Amino acid sequence: MTAPLDLEYIRRAPKVLLHDHLDGGLRPATVAELAAACGYTGLPVEAPDELARWFRESADSGSLERYLETFAHTVAVMQTPEGLRRVARECAEDLAHDGVVYAEVRFAPEQHLEGGLSLDEVVDNVLAGFREGEASARAAGREIRVGCLLTAMRHAARSREIAELAVRFRYRGVVGFDIAGAEAGYPPSRHLDAFEYMRNCNAHFTIHAGEAFGLPSIHEAIAFCGADRLGHGVRITDDIAVGSDGHVTMGLLANYVRDKRIPLEMCPSSNVQTGAVASLDEHPFDLLARMRFRVTVNTDNRLMSDTSMSREMLVLVNTFGYGWSDLERFTINAMKSAFIPFDQRLAVIDDIIKPGFAVLIG
Numbered sequence: 001m002t003a004p005l006d007l008e009y010i011r012r013a014p015k016v017l018l019h020d021h022l023d024g025g026l027r028p029a030t031v032a033e034l035a036a037a038c039g040y041t042g043l044p045v046e047a048p049d050e051l052a053r054w055f056r057e058s059a060d061s062g063s064l065e066r067y068l069e070t071f072a073h074t075v076a077v078m079q080t081p082e083g084l085r086r087v088a089r090e091c092a093e094d095l096a097h098d099g100v101v102y103a104e105v106r107f108a109p110e111q112h113l114e115g116g117l118s119l120d121e122v123v124d125n126v127l128a129g130f131r132e133g134e135a136s137a138r139a140a141g142r143e144i145r146v147g148c149l150l151t152a153m154r155h156a157a158r159s160r161e162i163a164e165l166a167v168r169f170r171y172r173g174v175v176g177f178d179i180a181g182a183e184a185g186y187p188p189s190r191h192l193d194a195f196e197y198m199r200n201c202n203a204h205f206t207i208h209a210g211e212a213f214g215l216p217s218i219h220e221a222i223a224f225c226g227a228d229r230l231g232h233g234v235r236i237t238d239d240i241a242v243g244s245d246g247h248v249t250m251g252l253l254a255n256y257v258r259d260k261r262i263p264l265e266m267c268p269s270s271n272v273q274t275g276a277v278a279s280l281d282e283h284p285f286d287l288l289a290r291m292r293f294r295v296t297v298n299t300d301n302r303l304m305s306d307t308s309m310s311r312e313m314l315v316l317v318n319t320f321g322y323g324w325s326d327l328e329r330f331t332i333n334a335m336k337s338a339f340i341p342f343d344q345r346l347a348v349i350d351d352i353i354k355p356g357f358a359v360l361i362g
């Protein structure tokens, strides 16, 4: 019998998450406790439930720049080895509890140096936290593998250094590189040497592009920088026209993204909060899914969006009427697009995703 498509059963499905920010996914109580422990007095409110509401409401700004301002508070409490480790451990536990079986979680090491840690120490502590979280999830009967992506901030000038850091840690749990932050005014080509370095090392990277800025950003990310995946990429629809009769016409860039199977890491709730799309109903996820782009479902920032991987899937089910086989397809799309070796991706698809969905599909 087919399982009901509700939150409880979606939680049971084996899910894959490629776009999740470590500093956007703290538990509200952890923000409060770490602030008290490290003497950070800048929190707008202190009770965990009020903090949860504050992050959600402040992130609901319709502007990426204002959305990003909320990270000042999470980053402030992630400046010590204990803080970094705890946040990473809880991240792995929370994702596992939600039924995520494979995740790539990103953060920007350059934002965590205020307590005197080196870049290497920051990454070491986060990776140790992920390993602890995987172990405690396993002890609770949940298997998850968490890979780490190192992000460089696009307004800053440390991307080459962060790319080198990512490659240095490639055998210790870092699986790729990314750039994030305000998009308008900071084109991906500003960081060309970092991407060239990654390509030269046969290493993978994704680029936040086509979120707050349109086609030129996506074009640069692909044509100049050689991105393996696009963070969001929703503005690719600027190159797609839907006629009044429903006929779809695509430009060269949209065709290229589809032909090359370039994965789109879409984050429905976040995209509405930052104003990248006007509403969930108008989210291009469905158009892109129907046109057979390689679409994937992601959380972006669980704290700021008060969401989870299961909730993002439920939002899509409720908005577009998807069934279990659609959710399985999006999940396999994501696993195919992961930055771990091909044989390992295949093993997750064949041994975990397909059997897990088969039980639910009935």
Ligand SMILES: O=c1[nH]cnc2c1ncn2[C@H]1C[C@H](O)[C@@H](CO)O1
Pocket (backbone or CB within 6 Å): 021, 022, 023, 024, 064, 068, 071, 075, 106, 107, 108, 111, 151, 180, 181, 182, 208, 211, 270, 300, 301
């Ligand atoms: O959706 C996003 N777009 C661009 N930048 C983002 C987004 N979500 C988080 N960030 C930024 C803020 C974080 O401090 C940084 C590293 O995780 O990445």
Ligand SMILES: [Zn+2]
Pocket (backbone or CB within 6 Å): 019, 021, 180, 208, 231, 300
């Ligand atoms: Zn993001």
